Amino acid sequence: MGDLRLLLPAVATWVTAWCAVAASDAGLDPAIVAGSIWAAAAALLATVVVGRRCRRVIMVAAIGLVVLAAAGLAASSAAVQLDRRADSPLTAIAAAHTSANVVIEVVAAPRPMRAMWAQAGEPPSLRVxxxxxxxxxxxxxxxxVTTTLDPPARELSLGVRIAMTARVAALPGAEQSAFRLRPEGEAVIQGPPPAWLAWAVVPxxxxxxxxxxxxxxxAALVPGLSIGDTTAVGAELDEAMRASSLSHLTAVSGANCAIVTAAAFGLAALCGARRSVRVAAALIALAGFIVLVTPQPSVVRAGAMAVAVLVAIASGRPGGGVAALxxxxxxxxxxxxxxxxxxxxALSAAATAxxxxxxGPLAGRLARVMPVPLAVGLAVPLAAQLACQPILVLLDPAIALYGVPANLLxxxxxxVGTVVGLVACLVLPVLPAVGAALVQVAWLPATWIALVAHGASSLPGGRLVWLPDAPGALLLAACTALVLVLVFATRSxxxxxxxxxxxxxxxxxxGISAGGPLVVGATRPGDWDLAACEVGQGDAMLVRVDEATALIDTGPDPAALDRCLGLLGISRIDLLVITHWDADHAGGAEAVIGRVDTVLHGPLDGDRSDRVLGPLGDAGAESVEVVAGDRGTLGDASWRIAWPRPDAAPGNDASVVLDLEASGYRAVFLGDLGEEAQAGLLRSTELGRADVVKVAHHGSADQSERIYQELAATVGLIGVGADNGYGHPTAQLLELLAASRTTVVRTDRSGTCTLTADGDGEFGLWCERSGVGARS
Incomplete structure (x- = not known):
């Protein structure tokens, strides 16, 4: 199992780095944090000097010194880099909410933002x-820095420099990027990358x-398996790979690095090279491979491990896996x-550990009840899944029950797909016909993997819902440890x-987390079309069309929104609409970080919009500012933006108004528009009749009677908190809806509610508090 002595310093370094990068966010001076750790190390060193005759004291203090030294390095590095960020001229530009002319250099492969908006067939924007x-x-x-650009991915290769004018927003210290750049106008590529990076562009x-x-x-999986290029992987395939725990196959892993390093080392050995030459050949091949696949976190981890092993080999010492990791x-x-x-x-390190x-131990246990080859084949994915699952529940609070069988298949x-595809990548520029044949060979195993992913993800009961966030991860880690004790303990x-x-x-x-939702879920219809979440005094409305889901606003409380999403079985948001930046509409966005593909929003509002869009963008969501006239699709439904105007100033009256046309119903979501803005909306577009209206501003008195008369909706949804202090919804608004023969559904009295369209202008209504259906 290798030398375990370095595990404690590694864990301490990880915990210290996690905390140190967020020190400034918590109001602490990172330099003081680092200094405190080094002071503790100095105190331990003094202990060693004073107690040098006591062997036990020296041993404990020596271990502590190694731990503190490793932690101190991470803390000092964080302090230096945070200080560099604070001294950047972009800090002042971000504080002034102005734009700057910048030149950036690409440091990672661009990632596609799989948007469900705009015209079909348009290539996705790229996060850079x-x-x-x-x-x-x-x-x-x-x-x-991080930004979103539209050029083809090959033009944004590693090392390319790009000039642009961009609006600058500072990000929290804990974020990998110090600033977010929002381009204004066209980005101009200044020239090709340096030669030592440019060679990888053509292959x-x-x-x-x-x-x-x-x-x-x-076809979409071949580049992913070979070099980690997932640009061609669509949203449906990506979701299937995630649901079946196969998404790691499209991220270049330690196995890829090991194959390349071992091949170079072995080839040099066959040529009779000395040990130092063999190590050098392996290092050169490894460096070239990292440039080719780009330095993704999993690749960097695997490459560093390979370097550690090669250095150990060069020095004539054993390079154990635990020590190398x-x-x-x-x-x-x-x-x-x-x-x-x-x-x-984290997933790469956990899987390797x-x-x-x-x-090995799992294979030994399994070999007692099955053939050895099958035991080894099953132990590998099982070991990786057990190690990674506590981290995976932080991303998606569920366990993929078919993950191990899918990985086994x-x-x-x-x-085969990885090696053949990699060889094809290197051969194509030199021998195109041979390379094309190899790509066709790699297509066969890639197609098999895609079939396994779709098959596993479509099986019933594939997801075991789990507690979310840190409590869920800690609970699962504890359960995993106890299961391992059950498997390996020798005493009954x-x-x-x-x-x-x-x-x-x-x-x-x-029982606490699942009992309530199970009881409620037993009566909730599974085929609902629209839902109003109970999130207190705020809006959070859901639309579901086929397999696609849209969320209009997030309410004020992440916990309340998360509860609603769990109740309704929503794990992914294809389209998030932030109508405006008030806390009662955008304050709960934290609950959907990492779950969103595309964010539609109105005019930006400085820090208020940056605080919402920054974390969402860092987790992979594409942000798109929309104005009246923009259109798109959600599944088989179509939508258009009816408001605001292009020159609107941020605020209630610049709320995004979404007009959605689905099979069997039409819904209009009015945000927080006041009476004057509603009148402007009526002047600028012909709304016509709708089946559902999301009532503006929680049912305030600032309403246009004419807009509700024109919509003549069957159902009016009101997101409102009990005892809200504003008197919402007002008696005047309720009378107005009654005059329009609109049935009111309000979350303060009924809790979370769902509507199911029957295609004849009527809806099945289910409400959480009543637990019974009704006809509207």
């Missing part, structure tokens, strides 16, 4: 991670082009402490105690 190298014509110390582009000529999802984690977190908060890096520590195809009494504790640990929180 970069570092700013010049501001307003002056060279500056590089700091990390990557040729592989993508060759795969495009093939059919089905296998620990050294890689400590070194990388000391270089870039923000990796401690990167899910890709699981394989090193658990795969995909396992024989993955290395130990296994009995572990079983009892496991039952208790599971029963209480799972």
């Amino acid at each position: 991670d970069a570092q700013v190298v010049a501001v307003d014509g002056r060279t500056v110390t590089p700091v990390p 990557r582009a040729d592989l993508a082009d060759a795969a495009t000529g093939l059919d089905g999802d296998g 620990a050294v890689a984690v400590i070194g990388l977190l000391a270089f870039d402490p923000w990796l401690a908060r990167d899910y890709g890096f 699981g394989l090193i520590l658990l795969a 995909a396992a024989p195809a993955a290395p 009494r130990t296994r009995a105690w572990a079983g009892v504790v496991l039952a208790v640990v599971l029963a209480v929180p799972v």
